[in-house]
Amino acid sequence: MAAPMKATVTVTLKNGVLDPQGRAIESALKGLGFEGVGDVRAGKIVELELADGTSRETVEAMARQLLANTVIENFRIEMP
Amino acid sequence: MAAPMKATVTVTLKNGVLDPQGRAIESALKGLGFEGVGDVRAGKIVELELADGTSRETVEAMARQLLANTVIENFRIEMP
Numbered sequence: 001m002a003a004p005m006k007a008t009v010t011v012t013l014k015n016g017v018l019d020p021q022g023r024a025i026e027s028a029l030k031g032l033g034f035e036g037v038g039d040v041r042a043g044k045i046v047e048l049e050l051a052d053g054t055s056r057e058t059v060e061a062m063a064r065q066l067l068a069n070t071v072i073e074n075f076r077i078e079m080p
Numbered sequence: 081m082a083a084p085m086k087a088t089v090t091v092t093l094k095n096g097v098l099d100p101q102g103r104a105i106e107s108a109l110k111g112l113g114f115e116g117v118g119d120v121r122a123g124k125i126v127e128l129e130l131a132d133g134t135s136r137e138t139v140e141a142m143a144r145q146l147l148a149n150t151v152i153e154n155f156r157i158e159m160p
Contacts, residue, residue, distance in 0.1 A: 036131025038084050045123040051116025
């Protein structure tokens with residue numbers, strides 16, 4: 001059997017949406033003494049094993065229906 | 081002023097570490113009727129704006145000290 005196909009969905013907050021997690025990381029990095037830290041944005045990544053031949057449209061449907069909240073989040077899909 | 085430098089740190093669970101979030105996504109996708117979904121792993125991504133000339137070693141120190149729990153997580157750094 002061939003190795004399963006892999007797809008990666010990266011979900012990030014849209015510009016203009018407040019990102020409290022990113023702000024917390026930013027101030028924690030400054031508190032640790034790191035200099036020159038500007039804006040920090042946090043997001044999530046989902047790595048999926050899929051049956052061979054699964055289309056990009058299917059993965060896009062997964063992202064729209066479950067993985068991302070498209071009101072406030074963007075997503076991008078990487079797959080072979 | 082030049083645009084700030086950007087770095088992206090991707091944090092994923094090590095192989096063998098249980099991933100309840102990934103399992104929940106997997107069963108939710110199946111519940112929505114998507115077929116051929118295998119293992120699903122969830123991770124996080126941190127996009128940092130940094131002062132020009134910040135070294136990869138500095139970003140690695142940020143990841144080790146704050147962004148990743150290196151007992152159970154791997155991280156990778158993408159930067160120009």
